[in-house]
Amino acid sequence: MNLKEFANLIGLSQTTVSRAMSGYPEVKAETRARVLEAAERLGYRPNISAQRLATGRAGAIGIVFQGGGRFGPHSSEFMGGLSTSLQKDGIDILVSTVETLEDEEAAYRGFAASKRVDAVILHTPGCADPRIALLQSLDLPFIVHGRSEAAKPFAYLDIDNFGAIETAIQHLADHGHRRISLINGDTSSTYAHDRDNGYRATLQAHGIAMDPALIGQGEFTDETGFRLMQSFLALPAPPTAVIAGSMMSALGAMRAIRVAGLRLGQDVSLVAHDDVFPYLSPENLVPSVTTTQSPIRAAGERIGEMTLRLLQGELPETLQEVWEVDFVRRGSTGPAPN
Structure with missing residues (x-):
C-alpha cells in the first residue's frame, strides 16, 4: 500500500498523512492519533525516502563522540535505549567520532549546514559548556544528557x-x-x-x-x-x-x-x-x-522521546528532567572496623 492509497482509505490528503506521521506540530493531535491508529490497523508503513523528501526532514538524530575514551559501556547502553525509542518513528542515528573539541564543534556546524540531522544529542556536558551556546546560535535543536550553566534555557535529562x-x-x-x-x-x-x-x-x-x-x-x-x-x-x-x-x-x-x-x-x-x-x-x-x-539505557530511551517532542514544537524549557537515584543496600557495606 502506498501513501496515495492509504490517504484515500482514511479520507485525508497525502500531505496531511505525511505530516501527521512525521510529527509536525501544526497537525492536530487528534488527526495524528487517527492517522497512526489507521496505519497500525491497516499495516501501512511509509516509504522513508519519499517521506523525508516530502517533509523536508532528514529523519536522523546526530551524536558526536570526542576521543576514543568517550565511547565505552556507558555509551553503548545509552545508544541502545536511544535507538529503541527513535526506531519506533523510523528515525536514524548518525554517529560521528572526533578527536578534539574544535573537531566536535566543526561537526555541529556541518550538521547545521548540510541539514543531515534534525536534532543533536549532546552528552557529558562541562560545567560551562561552549557547545550549548554554539548549538543555540546554529538554531540546531538539541537535548543534553546532563546539565550545564547557560544563558538561555535548553532541554536536558540528568540524574541527581x-x-x-x-x-x-x-x-x-x-x-x-x-x-x-x-x-x-x-x-x-x-x-x-x-x-x-x-x-x-x-x-x-x-x-x-x-x-x-x-x-x-x-x-x-x-x-x-x-x-x-x-x-x-x-x-x-x-x-x-x-x-x-x-x-x-x-x-x-x-x-x-x-x-x-x-x-x-x-x-x-x-x-x-x-x-x-x-x-x-x-x-x-x-x-x-x-x-x-x-x-542509563532508560535515560537514552527517554531522551529519544524528549527529542521527538522537541521536534514537534515543545519548548526546550518544558523538556527538563532530573531523575532521583535509587539506593540498594547489599553485602559490600557494613560497620566500620574497630
Missing part, C-alpha cells in the same frame, strides 16, 4: 548526582565510617563536579574532615579503580570505605582490596554507582555490591 553521593555517605556515616574515599570522574564535567560537591558537603554535614588524599579522578575503568584504590590503601590512615563512580571502577577497587588481603564489606566497605549493565550485575558479585542506581 549530588543526591546519589549524599545518600551513599549518609549510609556509610551511619555505620561509623569516617575515612571515606571517592573514585570520581573528571570534575570539569558537570556530573563529576556535582558528585564532588555532594561528597564535600555531606562530609561537612556529618562533621567529617575532608582529606584531599581520599579523592581520585580518572576514566571509569577497572584499571583506574584498581590503581586509585591501591593508592588509598597505601596512605598512613587508609579509608574504611570507598565510593566508586561506576561499576567498572568498582571492579578494580574490589580487586585492590583483595590483593591487599582485606575483606570487602568487613575491613573496607564499598558503594558503587550502577548504570545497570545487563552483563554486570552487582547482586551477582561476591559479596553483592551496595549501589546507587539509575539505568
Whole structure:
C-alpha cells in the first residue's frame, strides 16, 4: 500500500498523512492519533525516502563522540535505549567520532549546514559548556544528557548526582565510617563536579574532615579503580570505605582490596554507582555490591522521546528532567572496623 492509497482509505490528503506521521506540530493531535491508529490497523508503513523528501526532514538524530575514551559501556547502553525509542518513528542515528573539541564543534556546524540531522544529542556536558551556546546560535535543536550553566534555557535529562553521593555517605556515616574515599570522574564535567560537591558537603554535614588524599579522578575503568584504590590503601590512615563512580571502577577497587588481603564489606566497605549493565550485575558479585542506581539505557530511551517532542514544537524549557537515584543496600557495606 502506498501513501496515495492509504490517504484515500482514511479520507485525508497525502500531505496531511505525511505530516501527521512525521510529527509536525501544526497537525492536530487528534488527526495524528487517527492517522497512526489507521496505519497500525491497516499495516501501512511509509516509504522513508519519499517521506523525508516530502517533509523536508532528514529523519536522523546526530551524536558526536570526542576521543576514543568517550565511547565505552556507558555509551553503548545509552545508544541502545536511544535507538529503541527513535526506531519506533523510523528515525536514524548518525554517529560521528572526533578527536578534539574544535573537531566536535566543526561537526555541529556541518550538521547545521548540510541539514543531515534534525536534532543533536549532546552528552557529558562541562560545567560551562561552549557547545550549548554554539548549538543555540546554529538554531540546531538539541537535548543534553546532563546539565550545564547557560544563558538561555535548553532541554536536558540528568540524574541527581549530588543526591546519589549524599545518600551513599549518609549510609556509610551511619555505620561509623569516617575515612571515606571517592573514585570520581573528571570534575570539569558537570556530573563529576556535582558528585564532588555532594561528597564535600555531606562530609561537612556529618562533621567529617575532608582529606584531599581520599579523592581520585580518572576514566571509569577497572584499571583506574584498581590503581586509585591501591593508592588509598597505601596512605598512613587508609579509608574504611570507598565510593566508586561506576561499576567498572568498582571492579578494580574490589580487586585492590583483595590483593591487599582485606575483606570487602568487613575491613573496607564499598558503594558503587550502577548504570545497570545487563552483563554486570552487582547482586551477582561476591559479596553483592551496595549501589546507587539509575539505568542509563532508560535515560537514552527517554531522551529519544524528549527529542521527538522537541521536534514537534515543545519548548526546550518544558523538556527538563532530573531523575532521583535509587539506593540498594547489599553485602559490600557494613560497620566500620574497630
